[in-house]
Amino acid sequence: MQSLASACLAGLARAITGVIPIWLGAKPSKNQRIYFANHASHGDFILLASCLDPEERARTRAVAGADYWRSNRIRRVMAEDLLRTVLVERNWVERSKDPLEIMLGALDEGQSLIFFPEGTRNMSEEPLLRFRSGLYNLAVARPGVELVPCWIENMSRVLPKGMFLPVPLLCRVIFGAPIAVEPGEDRNVFLHRAQQALLDLNPTTDGERR
Amino acid sequence: MADIYKLFFGLIAVLGAASLIAGILTWRSSKPISSSLVNLNARIRAWWIMVAVIALAFVFGKSGVVILFALISFAALREYVTLTHTRRSDHWVLICMFLVVIPLQYYLVWTDWYGLYSIFIPVYCFLAMPALAALWGDTSRFLERISEQQWGLMLSVYCVSHVPALVTLEIPGNDGRGLLLIAFLIATVQGSDVLQYIFGKLFGKNRLSPNVSPSKTWEGLVGGIGSASLLGASLFWLTPFSPLEAGVLACMACIMGFLGGLVASAIKRDRGVKDWGHMIEGHGGMLDRTDSLVFAAPVFFHIVRYAWT
Incomplete structure (x- = not known):
């Protein structure tokens, strides 16, 4: 059921966006990975997952906000049963379980993660929001997992926030070289470096394709 | 329709010869093969597929070519719009271009309604699209946005639809x-x-x-x-x-x-x-x-x- 749903979604994503992966710095591999990407649309992780080969896609789960995806029944069924996302509480005050523990639990089961370090969908004119510390905490806790930056192009135009019908436009996902936390590296320095690694993959300037 | 078979046999002969020549060139060239030769081989392979797709559409006659060119318009418009400047407020206009204008234009061609399909995009879409965009209220780069999308429809839908219209x-x-x-x-x-x-x-x-x-x-x-x-x-x-x-x-x-x-x-x-x-x-x-x-x-x-x- 879930593998069928993921195959259907991947096929749909390809039919609408004609997406192709550009393996710029990383190659498809069997290494356990955290794919970290820019985030502006609900279609982002479906698009990214459709660029992975079926085996890797089957063990890759996206990290999503529990406050949003558990807020009603349809969303809950979609997120938990169909898309198998790893749901974490983003709210510091009310949360019952530490998000880091949940994500580490998924990693320890051998799963790869799709992770959006901005923490929310970017609605600003800036290409990227400030990274939250989650990426750093994951990287320090599980140094063996590769951190692959993935630039998702155009998906925010295909399916902007608040829309449910996609516009067919061509998309690409550009995979960069994996990065890692250096010994003793400061959290902010690392997050800034990760952000820059992702931005370097962005082929557009002032909203138009280069 | 013996003539159509003659044409396709002729095409197969030409493509066969092209594949043969490219195959000999590839076989005799030093390794690694130059990028222009790789491109030539890919082009010839793609030609085989394109001829096969057109032949398949011809099997289904008028409906076949109308559907084929509607799909070609879809793919062409998608490539075109990807390169234009669009804003969030254009979302519904863009969706209508793909889900309403393309099917309607090709339906009009299919029913041979010359009087309407020849003005549907140049007149009605030309007026409706800026009206919709203005009703939405986003004036940023307005003229640029509406003219780019109108031009895309003319190029990828209106002009292309005159190919299947030849049947009528x-x-x-x-x-x-x-x-x-x-x-x-x-x-x-x-x-x-x-x-x-x-x-x-x-x-x-x-x-x-x-x-x-x-x-x-x-x-x-x-x-x-x-x-x-x-x-x-x-x-x-x-x-x-x-x-x-x-x-x-x-x-x-x-x-x-x-x-x-x-x-x-x-x-x-x-x-x-x-x-x-x-x-x-x-x-x-x-x-x-x-x-x-x-x-x-x-x-x-x-x-x-x-x-x-």
Whole structure:
């Protein structure tokens, strides 16, 4: 059921966006990975997952906000049963379980993660929001997992926030070289470096394709 | 329809010869194979697929070609809109372009409603799209946004839809042979593209428009269009035309096709991309392959309509 749903979604994503992966710095591999990407649309992780080969896609789960995806029944069924996302509480005050523990639990089961370090969908004119510390905490806790930056192009135009019908436009996902936390590296320095690694993959300037 | 088989057997023979020559070149060339040879092989492979798809559409007659060209419009419009500036507030206009305008335009062609399909996009969409955008209230880069989208519809939907519309022309003495007219147009225009490429590679010296397209040369243009006109004249048996008429019409279609390629190159140059997309291996996107057909189809359609019906 879930593998069928993921195959259907991947096929749909390809039919609408004609997406192709550009393996710029990383190659498809069997290494356990955290794919970290820019985030502006609900279609982002479906698009990214459709660029992975079926085996890797089957063990890759996206990290999503529990406050949003558990807020009603349809969303809950979609997120938990169909898309198998790893749901974490983003709210510091009310949360019952530490998000880091949940994500580490998924990693320890051998799963790869799709992770959006901005923490929310970017609605600003800036290409990227400030990274939250989650990426750093994951990287320090599980140094063996590769951190692959993935630039998702155009998906925010295909399916902007608040829309449910996609516009067919061509998309690409550009995979960069994996990065890692250096010994003793400061959290902010690392997050800034990760952000820059992702931005370097962005082929557009002032909203138009280069 | 024995003529259509003759045409497809001819195409298979030409492609077979091309594959054979490219195969020998690949076999004899030093390894690793040069990138232009890899590209040539990919192009020929893609031609086999394109001929197969067109043949499949022809099996289903008028409906087949209408659906095929509606899908071509979809792919072309998608590539075009990707390169334009769109805003969040354009979302519904864009969705209507894909989900309403394309199906409606091709439905009108299918029902042979000439009076409406020839003005639906240039008049009604032209007025409706800016109205919708204005009702939405976002005025940022307004003129640029609405004109870019209108132009995209004209290019990728309106012009392309004149190819299947050829089937609906009622030419005396040509009953049931409308598909052959489409085959004639595609064969000459696409043939002209290939011949311009070959003449350009073999004899190309003087650049025609280095600012727009560095690969286009006068030698390629004259040789390609001249030989494609002869090809058109020799395909007169597909059409209701005499050999001379077929040659003249082919020549006009090829000149339009050349201009279409030039305009498409100018747009790509402006947007800083090499190809429109990556749909057809070796060729680039759908618009890279159909840019010449886009310009040739409406002109060819109207000349035939006014002079032969």
